[in-house]
Amino acid sequence: MNLKSLPGRTSRFEGCTVMGVLSVSAFLTDAVTLIHGPDGCSHINASLLHTTLAEHDIFRIPEIVSTGLGENEIIFGGEDALQEVLTDVCADDPAAVVVASTCVSETIGDDVAGICSQPWDCPVIYVPSSGFLGGTFVDGYTGTLTALSSFITPPGEQNPGKVNIIGEKNLEFEAEDNFQEVSRLLGMLDLDVNIRYVRDITVEDIGKFGDAGLNLFREDKCGVLGGRHFDACTGIPSLPEFPVGLSATLQFIRDAGRLTGRDTTDAVRAEEEQQAGLADEFSDLAGEYVTFDSFGFQSAEMDMFAEVAKAVGIRVSEEGTVIPIPPFCMPVGTLGLRRMLRQWRRFING
Known part of the structure; x- marks a missing residue:
C-alpha cells in the first residue's frame, strides 16, 4: 500500500463516502485507487479497509495512493499535486486508476473531473466522494459501480444461461456465503455466474459484462443502479435483489426462470423440500416463544421473521x-435462514 501515513482526522461522513468507493474499487485486482486529499483522509480509510479485510481473512493489500495535500495545496489548490501523482501512478501501467475526491479537494475547488478527463497513459475514472458536501457510503458505492461501467464493451450475443452478480456488499461477513447461496439457486435452473461486478475481478473482466442474459443486484429495490443505469446501458433484464425469506426465495427462482426462459417447476419443488427440512432440523424450537428486537438498520416488523417462525413452529410473543435481528444485512436464501435459525437456537437455549 503506497501511503504517506501522517496523523490526520476526518469526519465520519467523509470517511463513509470514500469507504463506499473503496468497498468497490479495492476489489478490482489490477487497479489503483487514488484518494485526492490529505494523507489523514487516505490513512484512516485505508486502515479501516485493511482491518475489515483482515477480519474476513482476506490478506491481499489493495493499491491505494494519496496525493497528500498539505497546507500549501489547501491554500493555493491541489491540482498540481493530482497531476503529479496521476503521472507517477500511470507510469506503473495499472489497468485503471480510480480517483476519489475528498471534502478538502472539493471544498477548495480543485477541478478533479477536468484533470481526470485529460489523456493519460492508462484509464482514469473519477468518482466524486466529498463527505462534508452531502456524500454518504452509498453514494461512493453506487457512484463507483456506475463509473466503472465505462469499461463494459458493447454486448455481443447475450447468453441467457449467464448471470452477472452486481454490487455485492464486499465488506459484509457473509459476502461469500451469500454468493454461494445465490449461485446454488441459479444453478438449479442451469444458470452460471458470468462475472461478479465488482468482486475480485480484473478491469478486463468487466468487458465480459454484456455476455450475460440476466443481471442480479445484491440490493437495488429502489432501482438506483438497475432502472436508472444498467438496464438502460446494457439492455439486460434484471432482478433487483438477493432473496430474503422462504416465499421470496421461491419467487426468486420463478422470476429468474421467467427472465431466462427456464422451466422452474422442478427447481421450485426441490427448494420447497429444502425449506421443509428446516422444520425437522429445528424441531426442538417448536413451541418456544420469542420476540424480535431491532438494534441495527433492519426492522423487527419484517414479515420474513414471522414467516420463518411460523414455518418452524416458534411462537411470537412480547x-x-x-x-436481536441482524443489524446490517438480512439472511440470503434458504441456507441463510438456516444460519439465522442456528443463532435463534443459541439465544433460546441460553
Whole structure:
C-alpha cells in the first residue's frame, strides 16, 4: 500500500463516502485507487479497509495512493499535486486508476473531473466522494459501480444461461456465503455466474459484462443502479435483489426462470423440500416463544421473521426470548435462514 501515513482526522461522513468507493474499487485486482486529499483522509480509510479485510481473512493489500495535500495545496489548490501523482501512478501501467475526491479537494475547488478527463497513459475514472458536501457510503458505492461501467464493451450475443452478480456488499461477513447461496439457486435452473461486478475481478473482466442474459443486484429495490443505469446501458433484464425469506426465495427462482426462459417447476419443488427440512432440523424450537428486537438498520416488523417462525413452529410473543435481528444485512436464501435459525437456537437455549 503506497501511503504517506501522517496523523490526520476526518469526519465520519467523509470517511463513509470514500469507504463506499473503496468497498468497490479495492476489489478490482489490477487497479489503483487514488484518494485526492490529505494523507489523514487516505490513512484512516485505508486502515479501516485493511482491518475489515483482515477480519474476513482476506490478506491481499489493495493499491491505494494519496496525493497528500498539505497546507500549501489547501491554500493555493491541489491540482498540481493530482497531476503529479496521476503521472507517477500511470507510469506503473495499472489497468485503471480510480480517483476519489475528498471534502478538502472539493471544498477548495480543485477541478478533479477536468484533470481526470485529460489523456493519460492508462484509464482514469473519477468518482466524486466529498463527505462534508452531502456524500454518504452509498453514494461512493453506487457512484463507483456506475463509473466503472465505462469499461463494459458493447454486448455481443447475450447468453441467457449467464448471470452477472452486481454490487455485492464486499465488506459484509457473509459476502461469500451469500454468493454461494445465490449461485446454488441459479444453478438449479442451469444458470452460471458470468462475472461478479465488482468482486475480485480484473478491469478486463468487466468487458465480459454484456455476455450475460440476466443481471442480479445484491440490493437495488429502489432501482438506483438497475432502472436508472444498467438496464438502460446494457439492455439486460434484471432482478433487483438477493432473496430474503422462504416465499421470496421461491419467487426468486420463478422470476429468474421467467427472465431466462427456464422451466422452474422442478427447481421450485426441490427448494420447497429444502425449506421443509428446516422444520425437522429445528424441531426442538417448536413451541418456544420469542420476540424480535431491532438494534441495527433492519426492522423487527419484517414479515420474513414471522414467516420463518411460523414455518418452524416458534411462537411470537412480547414475553418470549429476545432475538436481536441482524443489524446490517438480512439472511440470503434458504441456507441463510438456516444460519439465522442456528443463532435463534443459541439465544433460546441460553
